[in-house]
Amino acid sequence: MRKKLFLYIIAIIIMATMPACTDSGEKTIQNGQIFDSEELAMHLAQNITFKDTMDKIDDLLAAELYNLDSESFETVEVYASTGATAEEIAVFSAVTDEQFDKIxxxxxxxxxxxxxxxxxxxxxxxxxxxDPLVRQVGNCIVFVVCDDKAQAESVLEDYVSKE
Amino acid sequence: MMNKKKKSLIMAMTAIFFIAVIAIFVVYDFKTEDKPVSNIPEQDVQTNNEAKPLAQPDLPVPLDTDEEYAVFKNSLFIGDSRTEGFKLYSGVNNAIFFCAKSMTVDKIVSGEKIKAQGAEQSIYEVLDGNSFEKVYIGFGLNELGWVHIENFISEYGALIDAVKTSQPDAQIYIQALLPVTKERSSRDRTNNNEQIYWYNTNLVKLAQSKDVVYVNASEPLVDESGALKPDSTTDGIHLNSKYCKIWAKYLAEIS
Structure with a gap:
């Protein structure tokens, strides 16, 4: 009897600790969709209308622009302008709730x-x-600064719906 | 009785062992799947063997001496939005940058703080906190509309003096103000090539008076008329990625 009770207590302790093993952020990855941030960012850069020339910048510099360290995201893709405008695209991917918040x-x-x-x-x-475009799609957070926000949203929705 | 006690003890120790294993999993977040790899360049991974964040804002990354931009190692670039573009697109990642849109020489000299090396700093703090071999200064674009060019030259001179005081062994370069496109020059009463030429003439004299180097990296960036090439820019002033790299490469050759 004591033996069984002892085993039951251990089992409860084990079961109680299991949920704390992971902080996958699955509750904040929308619809469980996983997107490739590089492909998504490229799609946005190629299909949204920008006044300025948009070029991809180095990941290290991209993180610096957004005051983020390497732990704050999984991947980052930033297309910036020449400096003549504020136009920009940033796509971050994340897995944990903390990363989503930091991004x-x-x-x-x-x-x-x-x-x-x-x-x-x-x-x-x-x-x-x-009022820039800021949207979470699946595992990615998308940030777009452009003249036509509606067009940017449409391009994004078009990509998401096809994936 | 003793056997029962022994058995209970063994079971208790076994249970503690399993709890400890679970605790280890919780603490170290042991993952069985591969974590997606960040797109940070491999060279940055190699140069950060200690447990530091891979993204280290504004810290110079050491390059091999035969690297194209080795000349910029331990260098400081001070400037405005054009220098910002240089920082983003040139590929020079072994220098420190102190630059911002709408930055002017008087703001810098007065100690205005901007983000550099991951923190809000004045130029004096950046200078005091580092040892540079070269300092490249590039101003004039945002000062083209100043009423008195003498004020621009005076403030620029004060900045050079501050750099010399803090970095007595550094080679200081005054970068020529790059021209604008012919189209931009023809319609802009302030940002035009006549005004830029006038400013550069004064910068040459300043360099001579301060015994520093005047460097003009515009040669590969301009057309036959001496104006910025039309395909190098969207607004006639700011260089795109391709031409920032050309600028950097040429500057490396002539520095």
Whole structure:
């Protein structure tokens, strides 16, 4: 009897600790969809209309622009402009809840910094920075700054629906 | 009685062992699947063998001496939005950059702080915290509209003095103000090539008076008229990725 009780207690302890083994963030990966951030970013860069020339920047620099360290995301793809405009594309992939939160914070920081930078530089760019596209699709967070947000959303939805 | 006690003890120790194993899994988050690999370049992985974050904002990455941009190792680039573009697209990743949109020489000299090396710093803090072999300074674009060019030259001179004081062994380069496209020059009352030529003439004199090097990297960037090539820019002023690399390569050759 005591033996059985002892075993039951151990089993309960083991079962109680199991959920803490993982923080997969599965509850925040929308619909369980997994996208390739590189392909997604390239699709956006090729299909959204931008005024400026958009080029991919180094991952290290991309993380720096968004005040993120390497633990804050799984992958990052950023297409930036020449500096003449505030236009930009950023696609981050994440697996944990903490990463999703940090990425969102990084996007917020980037937007604020760009607003500060363009205020006395090219004030006309502030319009597109007022309401940039920020969306989570599956395991990715997408950030787009462009003139036509509706078009950007359409391009994104088109990609997501086909995958 | 003793056997029963022994058995209970063994079972208890077995249970503790399993709990400890589970605890180890929880603490170290042991994963059986491969984690997606970040797209950070392999050279950065190799140069960060200790347990440091791979993304180290603004820290120079040592390159082999035969690397194309080895000349920029232990260098500091100070400038405005054009220098920002250089930082993003040139491929130079072994230098420190102190640059920002709308940055001007007077703001820098007054100690305005911007993000550099992962922290908000003034130029003085960056200079005091590092030892540089070369310092490249590139201003003038945002000052083209100043009423008195003397103020620009005076502030620029003060910046050079500050660099010299902090970095007595560093070679200082004043970068010529790059031209704009012919199209931009023809319609812009401020950002035009006549004004740029006037500013560069004064920068040459400043370099001579301060005993620093005036370097003009515009040769591969301009057309036969001396204006910025039309395909190098969207707005007639800021270089795209391709031409930032050309700029960097030429600057490396003439530095």
């Amino acid at each position: 969102a914070e990084g996007i917020n920081d980037r937007t604020e910094n760009q607003r500060d930078g363009f205020t006395n530089y090219v004030p006309g760019e502030l319009t597109k920075l007022q």
